Amino acid sequence: MSSGASGGGLSRRRLATEIKDSLRELSNQLALLNRQVGARLELKDVDLDCLELIGRYGPMSPSAVARRAGLHPATLTGVLDRLQRGGWIVRERDPEGADRRAVTVRALRxxxxxxxxxxxxxxxxxxxxxxxxxxxxxxxxxxxxxxxxxxxxxxxxxxxxx
Incomplete structure (x- = not known):
């Protein structure tokens, strides 16, 4: 980094604090925005989060979605059920999978x-x-x-x- 990376003392600490405070405020504002979006789409916060993960990283297995979302697989089943009923995702059999019961979750564009x-x-x-x-x-x-x-x-x- 530049020569400013090592100097500044109090000013540097104050700026670091402002950045951390701003990140927390941004996190809060984005959570509020996401809640508004979810409400308009009639999706719970967790449903919208999982839909974003599936859209961004999918298609993927339900267990991969659960890991990325930090959810218990049983909780994720309810989320996926709601998303599928709402027409947001589909569950498809994985033709490449060794286990014929294996499914892949894909967002509907x-x-x-x-x-x-x-x-x-x-x-x-x-x-x-x-x-x-x-x-x-x-x-x-x-x-x-x-x-x-x-x-x-x-x-x-x-x-x-x-």
Whole structure:
């Protein structure tokens, strides 16, 4: 990093605190946004979270969804039942699986427009904010967010194992 990475004392601590406070506030605001989106779509928070995971990383097995979501498999069964009844996902037999009972969960793309529309205000605002940053600054932001996400994943895993 730049020469500013080692100096600054109180100013550096204050900025670090502001970043952590801002991340907590962002987390709260995104949770509120997700609750509003879920309510409009008639999905529980956990349903919306799992739908996002399936859409982003799927198709995948229910056990893989449960691991990524940090849910007990029995809890996930109820989530998947609700998502399937709502027309958000399908469960398909895995033709490649050694166990013929194995299923894969896949998000149905024909309902994506409903979700994207509800997030369009936030996404449009983010697009506007990002135009204020240079490519070099955006690269720093990407690095920070990726490293912060990795740290969050590690902290979550450590708590789950304790």
């Amino acid at each position: 024909d309902r994506n427009a409903e979700v994207y529309q509800l997030y369009s205000g936030m996404n449009g605002t983010l697009d506007g904010i990002l135009t204020d940053y240079s490519v070099a600054e955006l690269e720093i932001l990407v690095d920070f967010l990726q490293r912060t996400t990795t740290a969050g994943n590690s902290a979550t895993a450590a708590l789950a194992e304790a």
